[in-house]
Amino acid sequence: MASLFRPPLLISLAFAFFVLGSSSSEESTLLAFKSSIDDLTNSLSNWVSSSSSPIHFCNWTGISCVSSSSPSSLSVSAINLQGLNLSGEISSSICELPRLVHLNLADNQFNQPIPLHLSQCSSLETLNLSNNLIWGTIPDQISLFRSLIVLDFAKNHIEGKIPEGIGALKNLQVLNLRSNLISGRVPSVIFHNLTELTVLDLSENSYLMSDIPNEIGKLVKLQELWLQSSGFHGEIPSSLLDLSSLSVLDLSQNNLTGKLPEMMGSSLNNLVFFDVSVNKLMGSFPNGFCSGKSLVSLSVHTNFFTGTLPDSLNKCLNLERFEVQNNGFSGDFPKSLWSLPKIKLIRAENNGFSGEIPESISMAAHLEQVQLDNNSFSSKIPRGLGSIRSLYRFSASLNLFYGELPSNFCDSPLMSIINLSHNSLSGRIPELKNCKKLVSLSLAGNSFTGVIPTSLADLPVLTYLDLSDNNLTGSIPRGLENLKLALFNVSFNQLSGAVPFSLISGLPASFLQGNPDLCGPGLQTPCSQGHPTNHVSGLKKMTCALISIACVLGVLSLAAGFVLYYRSFKSKSRVDNWHSVYFYPLRISEHELIMGMNEKTAQGHGGAFGQVFVLSLPSRELIAVKKLVNFGSRSWKSLKVEVETLAKIRHKNIIKFLGFCYSDDAIFLIYEFLHRRSLADLICRNDSCLNWNVRLRIAIEVAQGLAYLHRDCVPHLLHRNVKSSNILLDADFVPKLTDFALHHIVGESAFHSTVASESAHSCYIAPEYKYNKKATAQMDVYSFGVVLLELVTGRQAERSESTDSLDVVQWVRRKVNLANGASQVLDPSVSEQSQRQMLEALDIALQCTSMMPEKRPSMLEVAKALQLIDSTTNLHDVASSAAEDESVSS
Ligand SMILES: *[C@@H]1O[C@H](CO)[C@@H](O)[C@H](O)[C@H]1NC(C)=O
Ligand SMILES: *[C@@H]1O[C@H](CO)[C@@H](O)[C@H](O)[C@H]1NC(C)=O
Ligand SMILES: *[C@@H]1O[C@H](CO)[C@@H](O)[C@H](O)[C@H]1NC(C)=O
Ligand SMILES: *[C@@H]1O[C@H](CO)[C@@H](O)[C@H](O)[C@H]1NC(C)=O
Ligand SMILES: *[C@@H]1O[C@H](CO)[C@@H](O)[C@H](O)[C@H]1NC(C)=O
Ligand SMILES: *[C@@H]1O[C@H](CO)[C@@H](O)[C@H](O)[C@H]1NC(C)=O
Ligand SMILES: *[C@@H]1O[C@H](CO)[C@@H](O)[C@H](O)[C@H]1NC(C)=O
Ligand SMILES: *[C@@H]1O[C@H](CO)[C@@H](O)[C@H](O)[C@H]1NC(C)=O
Ligand SMILES: *[C@@H]1O[C@H](CO)[C@@H](O)[C@H](O)[C@H]1NC(C)=O
Numbered sequence: 001m002a003s004l005f006r007p008p009l010l011i012s013l014a015f016a017f018f019v020l021g022s023s024s025s026e027e028s029t030l031l032a033f034k035s036s037i038d039d040l041t042n043s044l045s046n047w048v049s050s051s052s053s054p055i056h057f058c059n060w061t062g063i064s065c066v067s068s069s070s071p072s073s074l075s076v077s078a079i080n081l082q083g084l085n086l087s088g089e090i091s092s093s094i095c096e097l098p099r100l101v102h103l104n105l106a107d108n109q110f111n112q113p114i115p116l117h118l119s120q121c122s123s124l125e126t127l128n129l130s131n132n133l134i135w136g137t138i139p140d141q142i143s144l145f146r147s148l149i150v151l152d153f154a155k156n157h158i159e160g161k162i163p164e165g166i167g168a169l170k171n172l173q174v175l176n177l178r179s180n181l182i183s184g185r186v187p188s189v190i191f192h193n194l195t196e197l198t199v200l201d202l203s204e205n206s207y208l209m210s211d212i213p214n215e216i217g218k219l220v221k222l223q224e225l226w227l228q229s230s231g232f233h234g235e236i237p238s239s240l241l242d243l244s245s246l247s248v249l250d251l252s253q254n255n256l257t258g259k260l261p262e263m264m265g266s267s268l269n270n271l272v273f274f275d276v277s278v279n280k281l282m283g284s285f286p287n288g289f290c291s292g293k294s295l296v297s298l299s300v301h302t303n304f305f306t307g308t309l310p311d312s313l314n315k316c317l318n319l320e321r322f323e324v325q326n327n328g329f330s331g332d333f334p335k336s337l338w339s340l341p342k343i344k345l346i347r348a349e350n351n352g353f354s355g356e357i358p359e360s361i362s363m364a365a366h367l368e369q370v371q372l373d374n375n376s377f378s379s380k381i382p383r384g385l386g387s388i389r390s391l392y393r394f395s396a397s398l399n400l401f402y403g404e405l406p407s408n409f410c411d412s413p414l415m416s417i418i419n420l421s422h423n424s425l426s427g428r429i430p431e432l433k434n435c436k437k438l439v440s441l442s443l444a445g446n447s448f449t450g451v452i453p454t455s456l457a458d459l460p461v462l463t464y465l466d467l468s469d470n471n472l473t474g475s476i477p478r479g480l481e482n483l484k485l486a487l488f489n490v491s492f493n494q495l496s497g498a499v500p501f502s503l504i505s506g507l508p509a510s511f512l513q514g515n516p517d518l519c520g521p522g523l524q525t526p527c528s529q530g531h532p533t534n535h536v537s538g539l540k541k542m543t544c545a546l547i548s549i550a551c552v553l554g555v556l557s558l559a560a561g562f563v564l565y566y567r568s569f570k571s572k573s574r575v576d577n578w579h580s581v582y583f584y585p586l587r588i589s590e591h592e593l594i595m596g597m598n599e600k601t602a603q604g605h606g607g608a609f610g611q612v613f614v615l616s617l618p619s620r621e622l623i624a625v626k627k628l629v630n631f632g633s634r635s636w637k638s639l640k641v642e643v644e645t646l647a648k649i650r651h652k653n654i655i656k657f658l659g660f661c662y663s664d665d666a667i668f669l670i671y672e673f674l675h676r677r678s679l680a681d682l683i684c685r686n687d688s689c690l691n692w693n694v695r696l697r698i699a700i701e702v703a704q705g706l707a708y709l710h711r712d713c714v715p716h717l718l719h720r721n722v723k724s725s726n727i728l729l730d731a732d733f734v735p736k737l738t739d740f741a742l743h744h745i746v747g748e749s750a751f752h753s754t755v756a757s758e759s760a761h762s763c764y765i766a767p768e769y770k771y772n773k774k775a776t777a778q779m780d781v782y783s784f785g786v787v788l789l790e791l792v793t794g795r796q797a798e799r800s801e802s803t804d805s806l807d808v809v810q811w812v813r814r815k816v817n818l819a820n821g822a823s824q825v826l827d828p829s830v831s832e833q834s835q836r837q838m839l840e841a842l843d844i845a846l847q848c849t850s851m852m853p854e855k856r857p858s859m860l861e862v863a864k865a866l867q868l869i870d871s872t873t874n875l876h877d878v879a880s881s882a883a884e885d886e887s888v889s890s
Contacts, residue, residue: 026076027057029096038088040852043081044870066099078102082128085109087852095124102126106152109133109851114158119144130154130176133813133851137161138182143168154201157810167193176201177272178226183207192225201226203250208232212251222856224248228275232256236276243265252277252299259283260300266291277301277323283307285329290316299323301347309334321345325371329353333377339363349373349395359384367391374398381425386411395419395565397442402426403831410435420467421445425746429467431455440464444489452477452490459483468492468511476500476518482664484629490515498527579636582659583647586670587618590661592666593668597625609742609754614673622673623658626739627666634747637661643669643746649713653705655728655738667745674736680725689827690733691835695791697869698735698839702727703863704785707739710777710859717741720751720777722783723764724790724797743775763797764805778853781862785848792842794827809849816846840869 017339027050034047034435046053047060058065058074061081068075076097087109100121106128106520113136118127127145130152131451137160138153145151149171159181165188166175173196191202197219202208216225217239225243228250238252247270254278261267266288277299289295295316301323308331309324316322319340325347332355333348339360341627345368353375361367362384368391378400379800381890385394386408396790397419404427410418415435428450429443438459448470456462457479465480468489476490476498488503489511496517501519512518521528578590588596597613603624610628617623629688647657661668676682681700682690690698702722709717726739743751755765767784769775790797791807797808815821826838844865850856857865 036091043084095121096886104128126150128663140165179204265289297321302326442466580661676729679727707859788845
């Protein structure tokens with residue numbers, strides 16, 4: 001490492017010391033920085049000292065160097081450790097790197113206040129801490145970061161006001177505080193002093209309460225202004241028009257009032273993205289948009305705009321999205337919009353538009369989505385619509401469209417939603433041959449005649465079919481049995497004949513009303529000799545199928561009838577193909593079971609995996625039946641083995657399985673019925689707040705139930721769906737877990753896709769499930785921790801209705817970061833005396849909901865820790881709860 005030339009010894013030594021010293025001190029600085037970081041995934045494994053590894057620190061993960069004053073020495077200029085699952089401390093030691101310019105720690109798990117000490121890094125220009133767990137306020141000393149050009153604190157938990165001190169960052173070009181908890185008014189120094197800004201993002205700070213000051217016009221270099229979903233109110237200042245470089249203007253979802261500045265369209269002619277939707281703006285739509293042709297997205301929806309749309313919109317040759325829905329616009333909808341070459345989305349519903357959809361719509365070759373519902377459009381549906389290959393949604397209900405549907409109306413291979421209900425369409429409904437992705441078809445409230453197209457039965461994902469209130473005749477195509485329809489409404493037509501059996505079970509009966517000639521079980525007219533019912537008894541399989549041909553012969557040719565014969569025969573034998581196993585003498589036939597499940601017996605709105613029904617046995621006992629519809633294919637044998645395993649579980653805190661029933665398209669799980677509904681229903685409703693002793697006992701017993709599943713039963717089981725609505729309570733408030741281990745029944749992939757679609761954002765799901773699809777006991781522990789937080793705080797896990805939409809985990813984690821925060825999260829309706837116990841339980845809940853799975857205790861440890869809390873009461877309060885404790889620990 002000594003230098004190559006040979007100056008006098010002393011100088012040489014001194015020089016070598018300098019070179020070595022500075023770079024090896026950079027290395028040790030980095031190592032010191034690393035030592036304060038928790039690197040769970042070992043991402044920084046090559047950060048090791050040069051004495052044990054030949055890799056130079058400039059080649060370590062995330063490090064970039066520049067050559068410093070002397071050519072042989074390198075200096076760290078950038079550290080980019082984005083997305084490496086890092087946590088721990090951001091140490092100020094890093095500021096000993098004299099030439100550090102960029103620091104990017106985005107997308108990690110740093111959980112601490114803003115690291116002010118980084119202001120000692122004298123050449124730091126970029127500080128990116130976005131998407132971490134940074135909390136606390138922005139102190140006035142933020143002014144110390146004088147050298148910063150880019151400051152990104154987006155997606156953290158920063159609260160409080162934006163301090164005046166931020167005005168000292170004179171060089172700042174990018175300021176991003178998106179998605180934090182910032183409150184109060186935006187200080188005017190931002191607009192006076194930060195004149196170099198090109199990007200200002202204060203969006204998604206719902207606690208802000210601020211106007212947009214007129215001084216905004218001073219930010220003449222601004223290119224992107226993101227202020228959406230924050231608390232901005234008042235009028236849009238006309239000085240905004242001075243920002244001629246603006247390409248993004250997003251003011252949506254605020255509380256802005258007044259009119260748009262008149263010249264908005266023509267002054268801002270570099271705009272690419274313009275959004276003022278969901279405010280309280282009024283007046284007319286500005287003229288002159290697209291004078292610069294750059295506009296790609298234009299949205300003014302959900303305001304109080306009135307008047308007509310200008311014809312000049314035909315200049316918007318790059319426009320992809322156009323949204324004007326939910327306003328008071330009127331007049332003819334500009335025809336030119338329908339043939340813009342790049343348009344993908346047109347939304348204009350809930351206005352007073354008139355006019356037509358022209359044939360030239362076929363030129364909009366990229367059109368994906370059209371929504372025009374609730375206007376006064378009046379024309380035929382153009383054939384050109386059917387030739388657009390990218391269209392997946394066409395919704396134009398509540399208009400005056402008339403004439404016949406063109407035969408190609410559903411030809412787009414992507415089409416999934418069509419709603420033409422409540423128009424004046426007539427003629428026959430064309431066969432739908434090509435739109436195999438159709439999910440929803442609504443043609444209700446028109447004057448369609450003829451038969452229901454049999455091709456509907458060949459649309460594999462059709463789930464919503466509303467043909468009600470037309471003049472359709474003939475019978476209901478038997479093939480519809482094969483679909484998994486969630487809604488099927490053919491009421492108020494002139495249909496006749498027998499109703500396919502499986503269409504009746506599980507769907508409300510009102511979908512058939514107003515067709516006096518339909519017959520079948522559950523309808524007013526039972527099928528007579530000529531109209532056989534499709535009975536589950538399965539006796540007259542052949543006759544039934546034969547007579548059902550007779551029913552359709554009237555409408556279809558013999559050949560078509562033959563196909564149908566085959567199909568009905570097949571689907572019928574499916575309906576008969578019931579297997580059932582009862583683990584308890586239920587004395588109820590499969591037929592009674594299935595007929596008993598209807599609107600009246602349905603509970604709630606059904607969970608992710610299916611609806612629950614409560615049925616009464618002949619003995620007057622009640623049972624709960626869960627109908628599973630989303631499951632993968634598996635053999636009856638393997639299913640039986642799985643369910644029998646689950647049925648063997650006997651624990652006082654796990655719901656009893658009474659039996660099950662199975663056919664190709666549904667599984668019914670039969671459980672004991674509990675009177676007090678679920679913990680979610682009781683957690684803290686004003687009328688029935690559970691007292692703390694009851695809550696603690698519930699927590700202990702649920703923990704014991706889970707510990708049993710995880711450790712004691714053979715094979716060990718995971719619950720995988722722990723949440724307060726899956727904890728049922730009996731008359732004595734003894735909790736019982738339900739909906740457990742459904743993955744064993746529906747199969748892993750069906751389970752996973754249901755979880756993915758239904759509860760991806762549920763706060764009960766452990767964070768690691770997003771990237772680690774393998775289920776673990778620690779994920780159950782996390783979910784249990786969320787339930788425990790609900791018990792301690794009296795807050796429901798997720799509340800969407802109120803403005804305070806944080807889920808309970810985020811809410812608590814934020815609060816407990818503050819001084820005295822812990823006692824602030826406790827349910828105020830519980831008496832003070834229980835506070836100490838509640839704090840202890842809160843501590844356990846926080847451990848369970850740790851972001852890091854390996855830091856969570858096991859369910860057995862949790863159960864023991866909770867029992868310990870309970871037993872300490874007895875020391876203080878022996879008389880009252882000794883008996884209770886006895887029953888708990890038994
Ligand atoms: C970094 O690694 C590359 C390739 O492995 C090598 O060429 C380069 O010299 C190394 N840089 C330093 C400073 O060690
Ligand atoms: C973060 O951790 C998860 C699981 O612990 C892992 O799947 C993922 O790859 C890690 N990310 C990185 C960038 O190492
Ligand atoms: C900060 O880092 C994130 C993640 O890498 C990135 O998306 C974002 O653009 C960065 N911020 C700035 C201002 O460059
Ligand atoms: C903002 O700029 C003004 C005028 O240049 C200056 O007096 C003031 O101190 C600045 N504010 C901050 C917080 O630096
Ligand atoms: C919007 O402003 C109105 C009147 O100024 C006020 O009553 C309302 O609470 C505000 N709404 C929100 C969401 O800030
Ligand atoms: C139709 O739009 C009007 C506003 O133009 C609105 O008041 C009405 O509620 C809408 N009707 C439906 C059914 O959405
Ligand atoms: C179809 O439009 C009608 C009327 O606007 C609406 O009530 C119905 O919910 C829509 N159906 C679907 C499936 O969106
Ligand atoms: C259905 O047809 C009958 C007679 O053909 C007619 O009187 C009635 O108005 C029609 N109903 C609808 C909704 O078109
Ligand atoms: C079926 O359609 C009729 C008429 O459109 C409507 O009154 C009824 O509520 C609908 N039934 C269901 C279950 O959607």
